[in-house]
Amino acid sequence: MIVEGAAWVFGDGIDTDVLAPGYAMKKSPEGLAQHCLEAINPDFAKQVKPGDIVVAGANFGLGSSREQAAMALATLGVGAVLAKSFARIFYRNAINIGLPVVKIDLTDKVAAGELLRLDLAKGIIAQQTDGSEHELQPMPSHIIEILTAGGLMAQLKQKMGR
């Protein structure tokens, strides 16, 4: 699984209320996604391109259990989230919908807009500007299985033979 795109860099404590604001929760997934992160960066939803990578600090996705927080990023085409650490429910939600989430702290190393290339199988993230590479912590096998199946629903379908 390879993800390639420009970096969007955020700080610590990006919570589910800024990822999927309550006031937009009744909207369609596409409508809700337009409000993703707007409290912090009003241009994000308008300008993010498919494959782009969110780079953030500690405790990404803290707060609510709403899967819409991960879904909003995926709907906008975000290819992966790289953060120093994740809140548990967000982490599971992202894996479950097939959005790669990787625990790595790159906020000091990556500039906004810099091109990144994530190779999940090899466990490597490369910065295109200077060619530097960072190794990822190995993911537990059952998480890789869910991601490669395309998410938990897809995996359930396989298991149920549908």
Place this chain on the structure above:
Amino acid sequence: MAQALNSQLTLTQKIIAKACGRDTVAPGEIVTVSVDLLMGQDASGPRKWGPRLKELGCKLWDPDKVVVVSDHYVPAVDTQSAEILAISRQFAREYGVKKFFDMQGISHAIMPERGLLTPGMFVAGGDSHTPTAGAFGCYAAGFGATDTTAIAITGETWTTVPETINVQIEGELAEHVTAKDIMLWLCRELGMENSFKTVEFTGSTVGAMSMSERLVLSNMAAELGAEAGIIGVDEVTIEALKQTGGQWEGAEQWIADEGATYLKTVTLDVNQLGPQVAAPHAPENTKCAKEFAGVAVDQCYIGACVGAKLEDLQMAASVLRGRKVSSSTRLLVAPATVRVTEKAAADGTLAALTAAGAILLPSGCGACAGMGAGIVAKGEVCISTTNRNFQGRMGHKDASVYLASPYTVAASAITGLITDPDELQTPPPAQAHQTQARSPEGIRT
């Protein structure tokens, strides 16, 4: 990496071991567990489960182990929320969910009050405040909609056995100081990044607490970022189970083993603790209430699973009796459940609130998550008994929300400014003797 197996277990490990059919588990192990109770609410439950169950052609694994609560979008205010509520009703009928609570109040307040929680249960809820159930000696954690869909079909999920933090709370709480103040303080002390860990609350202060207050501790374990916040069973738990028709036989076994290994033990001395307030936009931005004295508030909100139970309303009423809400603010009260409303009406609490000028709202999540009545406008300031004050949560992204206890919110409603309840001037005659001074530093750690 999994640690060596231990025979002395924390309560968390005991419950997870039972749920995966083993004698013992160690932090770091990934295990498959059987879920004893699954809760889904209107925002993330049936609305997400229905289409997926259809797609897979599956039924619920056990309708008797599923609880559905409509609390986020109640009562309907537009066609979208009406549609969401209709989906829950239809789902409960179609899939045979008998434990369906339609507009009866907030899930985390309903489950304890209806005796649905049995100590030792592994509870999975489609809501991040599911840890509330930990006050009854359950491992209770929040899960997203795809996880809960898989549980609804299979009755199972996976989990990494978490490390356990022992939060030992000792000392006697002063008047007007509550479990909410302890948790706001703890959010600052422990931070909000305790992901993939559980908290167990122990100590003499916890032992002396009512069930209502213990529910606040467990509820706000979510704000610490912990996956669960568990309290061992004692006489208070068993009495609460008896009173609510819950199962209490054998409940006393659900305590941590003597000599269990914790990641760390954090000891809090609450003897000197004063009322606390968390500033926008995070529950960890906590200081003594006095430090915010003079901040003008447009709205005072008493609501949510954490802050609108009967005892919370009684706390607010004790401050408001014989006083009036300032004309410079508004006080909204949304009782956590319809049973709370009923009891508060019977014991005079509601009358005390409305006589002071409080505006009563329906039971449900209301303004807490910005989905119901009472949301705030751009630039407005609110002080609230809710548990979370993230930017944009209660309404406009440029609104400010402060978090506090029911006492402090009620005191602030009287002055229109953030007010330490001990500092209220001109106390009504009946309560004059109870007012006491407290040192300005408020807390010493």
